[in-house]
Amino acid sequence: MKQSGVSAQQIIQMISDVKEDPACLTKLGPESDIIHDAGLDSLQLIHFILRIEDEYDVEIDFEEFDMDHLGSISGFCDFVNQAQTGDKIQPMEA
Amino acid sequence: MTVTILCSGFGLGFYTPGLLVKAGLGRQGIPTEVLVFENVMGDAQRGRVDHSRRAYHDDFSVALMSQRIPQDIRKSIDPEQVSRLLQQWQAEGRRHFICLSGHWIYVLELYREQIGEALDVDLLYLDAIDSPSWKNVKRRIDKLEERYNEVWLFGHDEQPMNTYIDIAGSDPVQPYAEREKRLLVHGGGWGMGTYREHLDHLHNAGFALDIVLYEGDAPGDTEQGQRYYRMDPEWRTWQHNSEGRHTFPPFAEVIPGEPEQYQLHADYHMLCEIERRVKAIVSKPGGGTLADSFASGTPIIFLDPFGEHEQRNAERWEQYGYGITYDRWMSEYGGGTDILEQLHHNLLTARQQLSPYPEQYAARYKQSIQQLAGEAGQ
The missing domain is CATH 3.40.50 (Rossmann fold)
Structure with missing residues (x-):
């Protein structure tokens, strides 16, 4: 079933599942960087994005996507939530 | 130099x-x-x-x-x-x-x-x-x-x-009438895509199949003329041979119950020898497959592409008259060989001009x- 709205805790749980590392649940917080702090490698990032798209019924356009959205879990939550509501996502960089 | x-x-x-x-x-x-x-x-x-x-x-x-x-x-x-x-x-x-x-x-x-x-x-x-x-x-x-x-x-x-x-030994291209009523089915070098889903349907269309397995995938039935092949699962593109050179992939026919005997050719991938003698290649539209198709005069029946660039590969090959999508081949031509032969002749004509x-x-x-x-x- 598709979910509406994503929380930082749900993202952290998803990262923990993808990495098969329960320590993520205590190590990561809303300000953690999804690539560097969570340490997702390229294959894990693929699985993570696939789950996001599937569970939250969004399709990320990587031609437009600013990778800085992965700079914090809370920032990525905002991105997914806005994508779900169809709001225009503002670029992270001016 | x-x-x-x-x-x-x-x-x-x-x-x-x-x-x-x-x-x-x-x-x-x-x-x-x-x-x-x-x-x-x-x-x-x-x-x-x-x-x-x-x-x-x-x-x-x-x-x-x-x-x-x-x-x-x-x-x-x-x-x-x-x-x-x-x-x-x-x-x-x-x-x-x-x-x-x-x-x-x-x-x-x-x-x-x-x-x-x-x-x-x-x-x-x-x-x-x-x-x-x-x-x-x-x-x-x-x-x-x-x-x-x-x-x-x-x-x-x-x-x-x-x-x-061009591929050494691929010229002259094997005449179409002399080719067996077989199709080569594969998923590119990494065995990707939907090729495994279509095997029964292709067989039911009256073709014997040459199927490339990936790594440890097991061969299926052989009763209806299916043949299986595999690249050496231990081989990697970045490895060198004993002379310090990169080689084509070691390649073997997989015969159930017999050890696989991997072989190499110095000038081409041994898959080319199969490409030359089949009616068509059934595969995702990868660039290497298109190159082989042109060199061997063998049309491609396209399965799902791996990304936008492969989608465009299929569109271009179809526009040139060298390939056809699987769905169109089945729905418009009933999976027949006449259309494939026409595509083969288009390839031959173009090849002679380049x-x-x-x-x-x-x-x-x-x-x-x-x-x-x-x-x-x-």
Whole structure:
């Protein structure tokens, strides 16, 4: 079933599942960087994005996507939530 | 002067055509060296490439997502390996390169800055539009076409095909009437895509099948003329043989109950021998498959593409009249051979009008060498 709205805790749980590392649940917080702090490698990032798209019924356009959205879990939550509501996502960089 | 052919192991389509070019230039008396991008990557990163291969085979949605997420390959480059390589190139005075993968552009740009001279580089594109490695590098480095020579093997926009990569022993092409009523079914070098879903349907259309298995995949029935093949699961594009050279993949027929006897040919992938004698290749529209299709005069029945560039490959091949989508072949032509024979003849006609890329390159190379010698004598 598709979910509406994503929380930082749900993202952290998803990262923990993808990495098969329960320590993520205590190590990561809303300000953690999804690539560097969570340490997702390229294959894990693929699985993570696939789950996001599937569970939250969004399709990320990587031609437009600013990778800085992965700079914090809370920032990525905002991105997914806005994508779900169809709001225009503002670029992270001016 | 050695021509350096820059390949990548991210897909066999960025590798085997490079070895075919090497073989072709060898027949023209031109010295060459093939390098594979994974050899300038760190060990850990190379290990991840290997891990990804399996994941892409197991789940096509993972492979498709990998195409969508932009990657910065510079993070995977080992600076020490690159430094050693550039020193060697400079010591040998290397100036001629044929580049099949966008990943190498960062290394070529470093070399160009290091020696402070222009290089003679062919960017040999093996897709109808930029594949992800080219797309990613062109986001970061502008106007490659101003300093490098672009060769779109399958044509580009309004420019039709004007060359192809020939395969030793593929000429003359085997006449269609002499070919068995068989289809070659595979998922490219990494065994990706939907090819396994169509085997029963293809068989029911009246074809015997030659099926390429991936790594440890088990062969199925053989009762209705199915034959199975496999590349050596232990082989990797970045490995060298005992003479320090890259080779085509060791390849074997898989006969249930018998040990697999992997064989190599110096000048081509042994899959080519099957491509030459079947009615069509059933595969995703990868660049290496298109190149083989043209060289062998064997049309392609397209399965789902691996990303936008392969979608465009299929569209272009269909537009040229060299291939057809699986769905159209089944729905409009009932899975028959007449349409395939027509596509085969289109391939033959076009092939007779073009000269092979190694021949075209050799002519330019000889001019370039004479020019360099002239400049040195002044």
